[in-house]
Amino acid sequence: xxxxxxxxxxxxxxRAILDAALELCQDQSFAGLTMEGIAKRAGVGKxxxxxxxxxxxxxxxxxxxxxxxxxLIFPDTGDIxxxxxxxxxxxxxxxxDPMFAAYSRGLISAAQSDPEIAxxxxxxxxxxxxxxxxxxxxxxxQAGDIHPDANLPDVVELLYAPLxxxxxxxxxxxxxxxxxxxxxxxxxxxxx
Amino acid sequence: xxxxxxxxxxxxxxRAILDAALELCQDQSFAGLTMEGIAKRAGVGKxxxxxxxxxxxxxxxxxxxxxxxxxLIFPDTGDIxxxxxxxxxxxxxxxxDPMFAAYSRGLISAAQSDPEIAxxxxxxxxxxxxxxxxxxxxxxxQAGDIHPDANLPDVVELLYAPLxxxxxxxxxxxxxxxxxxxxxxxxxxxxx
Amino acid sequence: xxxxxxxxxxxxxxRAILDAALELCQDQSFAGLTMEGIAKRAGVGKxxxxxxxxxxxxxxxxxxxxxxxxxLIFPDTGDIxxxxxxxxxxxxxxxxDPMFAAYSRGLISAAQSDPEIAxxxxxxxxxxxxxxxxxxxxxxxQAGDIHPDANLPDVVELLYAPLxxxxxxxxxxxxxxxxxxxxxxxxxxxxx
Amino acid sequence: xxxxxxxxxxxxxxRAILDAALELCQDQSFAGLTMEGIAKRAGVGKxxxxxxxxxxxxxxxxxxxxxxxxxLIFPDTGDIxxxxxxxxxxxxxxxxDPMFAAYSRGLISAAQSDPEIAxxxxxxxxxxxxxxxxxxxxxxxQAGDIHPDANLPDVVELLYAPLxxxxxxxxxxxxxxxxxxxxxxxxxxxxx
DNA sequence: GTTTAAACGAGACGGTACGTCTCGTCTTCCC
DNA sequence: GGGAAGACGAGACGTACCGTCTCGTTTAAAC
Numbered sequence: 001x002x003x004x005x006x007x008x009x010x011x012x013x014x015r016a017i018l019d020a021a022l023e024l025c026q027d028q029s030f031a032g033l034t035m036e037g038i039a040k041r042a043g044v045g046k047x048x049x050x051x052x053x054x055x056x057x058x059x060x061x062x063x064x065x066x067x068x069x070x071x072l073i074f075p076d077t078g079d080i081x082x083x084x085x086x087x088x089x090x091x092x093x094x095x096x097d098p099m100f101a102a103y104s105r106g107l108i109s110a111a112q113s114d115p116e117i118a119x120x121x122x123x124x125x126x127x128x129x130x131x132x133x134x135x136x137x138x139x140x141x142q143a144g145d146i147h148p149d150a151n152l153p154d155v156v157e158l159l160y161a162p163l164x165x166x167x168x169x170x171x172x173x174x175x176x177x178x179x180x181x182x183x184x185x186x187x188x189x190x191x192x
Numbered sequence: 193x194x195x196x197x198x199x200x201x202x203x204x205x206x207r208a209i210l211d212a213a214l215e216l217c218q219d220q221s222f223a224g225l226t227m228e229g230i231a232k233r234a235g236v237g238k239x240x241x242x243x244x245x246x247x248x249x250x251x252x253x254x255x256x257x258x259x260x261x262x263x264l265i266f267p268d269t270g271d272i273x274x275x276x277x278x279x280x281x282x283x284x285x286x287x288x289d290p291m292f293a294a295y296s297r298g299l300i301s302a303a304q305s306d307p308e309i310a311x312x313x314x315x316x317x318x319x320x321x322x323x324x325x326x327x328x329x330x331x332x333x334q335a336g337d338i339h340p341d342a343n344l345p346d347v348v349e350l351l352y353a354p355l356x357x358x359x360x361x362x363x364x365x366x367x368x369x370x371x372x373x374x375x376x377x378x379x380x381x382x383x384x
Numbered sequence: 385x386x387x388x389x390x391x392x393x394x395x396x397x398x399r400a401i402l403d404a405a406l407e408l409c410q411d412q413s414f415a416g417l418t419m420e421g422i423a424k425r426a427g428v429g430k431x432x433x434x435x436x437x438x439x440x441x442x443x444x445x446x447x448x449x450x451x452x453x454x455x456l457i458f459p460d461t462g463d464i465x466x467x468x469x470x471x472x473x474x475x476x477x478x479x480x481d482p483m484f485a486a487y488s489r490g491l492i493s494a495a496q497s498d499p500e501i502a503x504x505x506x507x508x509x510x511x512x513x514x515x516x517x518x519x520x521x522x523x524x525x526q527a528g529d530i531h532p533d534a535n536l537p538d539v540v541e542l543l544y545a546p547l548x549x550x551x552x553x554x555x556x557x558x559x560x561x562x563x564x565x566x567x568x569x570x571x572x573x574x575x576x
Numbered sequence: 577x578x579x580x581x582x583x584x585x586x587x588x589x590x591r592a593i594l595d596a597a598l599e600l601c602q603d604q605s606f607a608g609l610t611m612e613g614i615a616k617r618a619g620v621g622k623x624x625x626x627x628x629x630x631x632x633x634x635x636x637x638x639x640x641x642x643x644x645x646x647x648l649i650f651p652d653t654g655d656i657x658x659x660x661x662x663x664x665x666x667x668x669x670x671x672x673d674p675m676f677a678a679y680s681r682g683l684i685s686a687a688q689s690d691p692e693i694a695x696x697x698x699x700x701x702x703x704x705x706x707x708x709x710x711x712x713x714x715x716x717x718q719a720g721d722i723h724p725d726a727n728l729p730d731v732v733e734l735l736y737a738p739l740x741x742x743x744x745x746x747x748x749x750x751x752x753x754x755x756x757x758x759x760x761x762x763x764x765x766x767x768x
Numbered sequence: 769g770t771t772t773a774a775a776c777g778a779g780a781c782g783g784t785a786c787g788t789c790t791c792g793t794c795t796t797c798c799c
Numbered sequence: 800g801g802g803a804a805g806a807c808g809a810g811a812c813g814t815a816c817c818g819t820c821t822c823g824t825t826t827a828a829a830c
Contacts, residue, residue: 008802039803112360113224181346182346192336236783392776420817421816496744530767539761541747542761542762545738611786623789770829780822783816792808795807797804799802
C-alpha cells in the first residue's frame with residue numbers, strides 16, 4: 001500500500017503472502033486470520049508483510065482483486081430485467097459460495113473499524129461494479145424502459161442492497177427467488 | 193445470557209458493566225473495546241463479566257436493548273407512505289448518531305464471525321422491528337394501498353436494506369433524501 | 385485460632401474440613417492445596433473456614449496435631465544411645481512416609497513466609513518433642529553417660545538436624561544408616 | 577534453562593530480569609514475588625521471562641549463582657577446627673543477612689513442591705560448597721586430625737545441618753556461639 | 769414450644785496473578 | 800539492502816483463587 005522502494009521487491013514473497021492469506025481465510029474465516037499465521041504459512045518474515053501492507057484486510061483485498069478481475073462484465077441482451085436477473089443471480093451464487101461469503105463478510109466487517117479498508121473496499125470492489133450497472137441502466141433508461149426521473153445509482157442500491165442485507169444480517173439466505181421478488185417489486189411498484 | 197443463578201445477581205454490577213461498555217464503545221469504537229477495559233471502567237472483576245455474558249458483543253446487545261426499547265413503535269396515520277417515511281427517517285437519524293452507528297456497525301461486524309451474536313442480533317434487534325413494520329404494511333395491504341401479491345417481509349427488506357447498505361458499505365451517508373427516493377421508486381415502480 | 389464464639393461451632397464442619405485438608409494434601413501436595421478446594425471437598429462454605437482458621441497451614445497443623453498426638457513418648461531403657469536410635473528411627477520412618485513427608489515439607493515451607501505459622505509449628509510440633517528428648521538426655525547426663533558441660537538443647541539439634549537437612553534439601557533420603565552414623569560421630573567424636 | 581535459541585537472546589533483558597527479581601525479593605520476600613511484578617520492574621514482556629525460565633525460583637537461582645560465585649573458597653591454615661569455624665561463621669553471617677536469608681528460605685521453600693528446583697538448588701548451590709568442605713576435611717583426615725573411619729559427607733551434614741535447622745525451623749537465630757558449640761560437641765564427642 | 773441469634777452452605781463480588789496468545793517493532797544474520 | 804527468522808515490549812485473553820460480602824437455612828440455647 002505504501003511501499004519503501006518498489007523495485008527490489010520480491011515477487012515470490014508477494015505471491016506467497018497473497019496465496020497464504022486466501023487459503024487461511026478459507027480454512028478459518030477472516031476473524032481467525034493472523035499476520036503471524038500468514039507469515040508462517042507463506043514462509044515469510046513478519047516484517048516483509050508489514051513493510052508492504054498495513055493490515056490483514058489490505059492483503060485480502062489485494063488478493064481478491066487479482067482473482068476476481070474477470071467478473072467485471074455486465075450482460076446486454078436488450079431486456080434490462082433479464083440482464084439484471086442474470087447479473088444479480090451471479091451475485092447470489094457468489095454470496096452462497098462459503099469462501100466468497102467469508103471474504104466478503106470479513107472485509108466488510110473489517111471496514112467497520114478501519115476507514116482505510118472501507119474506502120479501499122468501495123473503490124476497488126464496489127464502485128467498478130456499480131458503475132457497470134449504472135451504465136447498463138442508463139441504456140435502458142434511454143431506451144424508455146426506466147422512468148426518466150429515476151436516479152440510477154439509487155436504483156442500483158435498491159436492487160443490490162437486499163442481497164447484502166441478508167448476507168450481513170444473517171436473516172435468511174439469499175436466493176434466486178429473492179432476485180425475482182426484488183425485480184418484480186421494483187419494476188412494477190407496490191401499488192395495486 | 194446463560195446465568196448460573198439469577199437471583200443473587202448484583203444489579204449494581206450489571207448496570208455498571210452495561211454503562212461502561214456503552215461509554216467505552218463511544219470513545220474507542222467497538223473494535224477497541226476489551227473485557228479488561230470494561231471491567232476496569234465499571235470497577236468490577238473480570239469474572240463477574242464472564243459469569244453473565246459470553247462475549248463483549250453480548251454485553252453491547254443487552255445494553256442496546258435496554259436503551260432502544262422505546263423505539264419499538266410504528267406510527268399509523270392511515271397514510272402508509274407517510275408512516276414509512278416517519279419511521280425510516282427515525283432510522284436514518286439513528287444511523288447518523290455517531291454513538292448508535294458505532295454500536296450497530298460493531299455488532300453487525302461481530303456477527304460476521306460469531307453465529308450466536310448473529311442470531312441474537314436478529315432475534316432481539318431486527319426481528320421485532322421488522323414484525324412491527326410487517327403489521328403496518330398488512331393493514332395497508334388490506335386497505336388496498338399495496339398490491340395483494342406483495343410479500344410483506346420482502347417489502348420490508350426492500351425498504352430498509354438501502355439504509356443498512358450505506359451504513360455498512362460506507363459509500364454515502366444515509367439521508368432523508370434517500371428515504372424519499374426509496375419510497376418513490378418502490379411505490380411507483382421504475383417503469384415510466 | 386481466633387474464634388468468634390466457640391459454643392455454637394459445628395463439630396461436623398470442623399471434622400469435614402480437617403479431613404478434607406489432609407486428603408487433598410495427600411493427593412496434590414501442600415502447594416496445590418486451596419481454601420476453595422477444601423471448602424468444596426468438605427461440603428462447607430468458605431466463610432466457615434475463614435471464621436476458624438487464618439490460613440491453610442493452620443488447618444493442616446490442627447489436623448496433624450489430632451492425628452499425631454500418640455507419638456509423644458520417648459523410650460527409656462537406660463541405654464541412651466539405644467533409646468535415641470529407637471526414637472530417631474521412628475522419625476526416619478515418618479520422613480519416608482510420603483504423606484507425612486508432604487505435610488512436614490508443606491508446613492515448613494509455609495513457615496518461611498508466615499511467622500505465625502512458623503511459631504505455631506515450633507510450639508505445637510517441634511518444642512514438645514525436643515523437650516521430651518531433653519528430659520531423656522538429662523537423665524543420661526545425671527547417670528554420667530553424657531559430658532556434664534554439654535548443652536542439651538544443642539545436643540538435640542545436633543542429632544535431629546541432619547534428618548531435617550536431608551528432608552528439606554533433598555540431597556539424599558534419610559535412612560537408618562544415617563541415624564547410626566550420626567550417633568557414632570556424636571558420641572565418639574571425630575578425633576581418632 | 578530450556579532456551580529456544582541461545583544466540584539471539586537479549587543480554588539487556590536478561591540482566592534487567594535478574595536484577596529486578598533480586599530487588600523485589602528483598603522488598604517483599606520470596607512469597608510476594610510475582611512474574612508480573614518482575615516483568616513490570618524490569619520493563620520487560622512477560623513472555624520474555626517465560627521463554628527463558630520455567631519459574632520464579634529458577635530466576636532467583638540464576639541471579640544468586642551470578643552474585644554468590646565469590647564465596648566458593650575454603651580456608652586452609654592447617655588447623656581444621658579453626659578453618660571450619662571461619663567458614664561456618666561466614667555461613668552464620670549470611671543467614672543473618674535479611675536479604676540472603678530471604679533468598680535461601682524462599683528457594684528451599686519452593687524446592688519442597690518443585691523437584692526441579694530442588695535438584696537445581698542442590699546442584700548449583702549446595703553441592704559445590706559441600707565438595708569444598710569435603711576436600712578440606714580429607715586433608716585433615718590424612719593429617720590424622722579426623723578419625724579414619726569418619727564418612728566425610730556425613731561429617732559435613734553434621735556440622736552444617738544445625739545451621740539450616742535454625743534457619744528453616746525458626747527456633748532460635750543462628751549465632752557464632754552455636755558454631756562453637758557444634759564444633760566442640762562434634763570434635764570432642766558427648767562422652768565425659 | 770416458640771423465639772431468636774449465631775453459625776452454616778452457597779456462591780457472587782472486586783481483585784490479583786497466572787500462563788498463553790497475538791500484536792507490531794526491533795535485531796541479527798544471510799543472500 | 801531486501802528478506803527469513805524470531806526475540807522483544809506490550810497488553811488482552813480467559814481461568815483460578817484469594818478473602819469479603821450477602822443471602823436464605825438450619826440449629827440449638829434462651830425464653
